Amino acid sequence: MTFIGEMDILIKRITSREARVGIIGLGYVGLPIALRFADVGMKSTGFDVDPVKVRSLAKGKSYINHIPSSHIKQRMKDGTFSATNDFSQLGAQDAIIIAVPTPLTEKKAPDLSYVVSTAETIAKYLRRGQIICLESTTYPGTTREHLLPLFESAKMKAGRDFFLVYSPEREDPGTGKYSIQDIPKVVGGITPSCLKTGKALYGAIVNQLTPVSSPEAAEMTKLLENIFRGVNIALVNEMKMLLDRMGIDIWEVIAASSTKPFGFMPFYPGPGLGGHCIPIDPFYLTWKAKEFGFTTRFIELSGEVNTSIPRWVVEKLTDALNTRRKCLNGAKVLLIGASYKKNVDDTRESPSLVLISMLQKAGAKVSYHDPYIPRLPSTRQFTFNLKSTPLTPANLKKSDAIVIVTDHDNVDYDMIASHASMVVDTRNAMSRVKGRKNNIIKA
Numbered sequence: 001m002t003f004i005g006e007m008d009i010l011i012k013r014i015t016s017r018e019a020r021v022g023i024i025g026l027g028y029v030g031l032p033i034a035l036r037f038a039d040v041g042m043k044s045t046g047f048d049v050d051p052v053k054v055r056s057l058a059k060g061k062s063y064i065n066h067i068p069s070s071h072i073k074q075r076m077k078d079g080t081f082s083a084t085n086d087f088s089q090l091g092a093q094d095a096i097i098i099a100v101p102t103p104l105t106e107k108k109a110p111d112l113s114y115v116v117s118t119a120e121t122i123a124k125y126l127r128r129g130q131i132i133c134l135e136s137t138t139y140p141g142t143t144r145e146h147l148l149p150l151f152e153s154a155k156m157k158a159g160r161d162f163f164l165v166y167s168p169e170r171e172d173p174g175t176g177k178y179s180i181q182d183i184p185k186v187v188g189g190i191t192p193s194c195l196k197t198g199k200a201l202y203g204a205i206v207n208q209l210t211p212v213s214s215p216e217a218a219e220m221t222k223l224l225e226n227i228f229r230g231v232n233i234a235l236v237n238e239m240k241m242l243l244d245r246m247g248i249d250i251w252e253v254i255a256a257s258s259t260k261p262f263g264f265m266p267f268y269p270g271p272g273l274g275g276h277c278i279p280i281d282p283f284y285l286t287w288k289a290k291e292f293g294f295t296t297r298f299i300e301l302s303g304e305v306n307t308s309i310p311r312w313v314v315e316k317l318t319d320a321l322n323t324r325r326k327c328l329n330g331a332k333v334l335l336i337g338a339s340y341k342k343n344v345d346d347t348r349e350s351p352s353l354v355l356i357s358m359l360q361k362a363g364a365k366v367s368y369h370d371p372y373i374p375r376l377p378s379t380r381q382f383t384f385n386l387k388s389t390p391l392t393p394a395n396l397k398k399s400d401a402i403v404i405v406t407d408h409d410n411v412d413y414d415m416i417a418s419h420a421s422m423v424v425d426t427r428n429a430m431s432r433v434k435g436r437k438n439n440i441i442k443a
Helices: 003-015 030-039 051-058 069-077 087-092 113-125 142-151 192-203 215-246 250-257 281-292 297-323 351-361 393-397 413-419
Strands: 020-024 043-047 081-084 095-098 131-134 163-166 185-189 209-212 332-336 365-369 401-404 423-425 440-442
Touching: 003 192, 020 030, 020 087, 030 043, 030 069, 030 081, 043 087, 051 069, 051 081, 069 081, 087 113, 095 113, 113 142, 131 142, 131 192, 142 163, 142 215, 163 192, 163 215, 185 192, 185 215, 192 209, 209 215, 215 250, 215 281, 215 297, 281 297, 297 351, 297 401, 297 423, 332 351, 351 365, 393 413
Parallel strands: 020 043, 020 095, 043 081, 095 131, 131 163, 185 209, 332 365, 332 401, 401 423, 423 440
Antiparallel strands: 163 185
């Protein structure tokens, strides 16, 4: 069959909603995409190596806070969504989307093992007329250098027999402002026909497409977005530490600066960076840049600033305890918030985990409260046997210090102000309190 035929047949199946879509990786990125394809009437199959996730979905139960179980049950009932760990079903899919983790090694080098092993599995079942899309955040060149050689052979060529694109995931969890269909989708293809097919696929689920000239441009787009945030957060974090010494409130300064209608965009300080993207993505480019004999000094400096913030918070806490003739060693410290950002149930790279580790090593007796995280999950770096402590007047009173790490909206900050002897606030959350404020230390 000719290359035009393969492309036209696939695009026709997509536009008629007859295409079957497989999504590998059913986490915070993959599951919403799988459900979105099901919402528009395509048969969507989620693939994951975690049997717990597959069993949960088979029962119609969600494990992600902002995805209701009712949504999953409805799509399973109407037959548009299913989940499996049987990867032999990949051959039956017309489109395969890769949404697996891309973490860093201990030496801050990219770990593409999940992407590569997934691609190797896809290669076993690859057939003509399929499109493969990588969404996992990575450095420019990953799609062409790692995936393309695994898929191409003497008989199978990208753009003729199968189609390969990169389209970075874009999510803003916890805000409720943007749904998948409202966020423009960047797409870059290995060949023009790959791009055309990728546009057809993602055009079925989003309102606006942003095609770019290559997968490398699309890969770099995601990195630039997050490097931009990381660098600017580092700037305000550094300003926070300086202005603290000068006796100036950084939050007041940001609010005043934000009144300028041009040339300023507000970024806010915090206890450190969290989430899978901003703490990790810059290092993907830093690593790749060395291949070209280039040092990304600005990016590396911002990373150093942001990773130093948890230690600064601990120092502020220690100083505050010292003013009351108390020692951090043996102090009862209750952290408010374990997720990396407000109103989500995601602890990936959360600064709370770093703070808990640092405080425990200093001898503090640490507990935490988070309405979204009933128990702290194990991560590559940390394993804590901790459950969320109820937020009650009694628990607040018996704590030597409260540290606000994540400013969830559904936390009673008035109660914290009324019953805590000391509050170390890293998010300016206590600014909403109308009553007592003489026990609040900003950090």
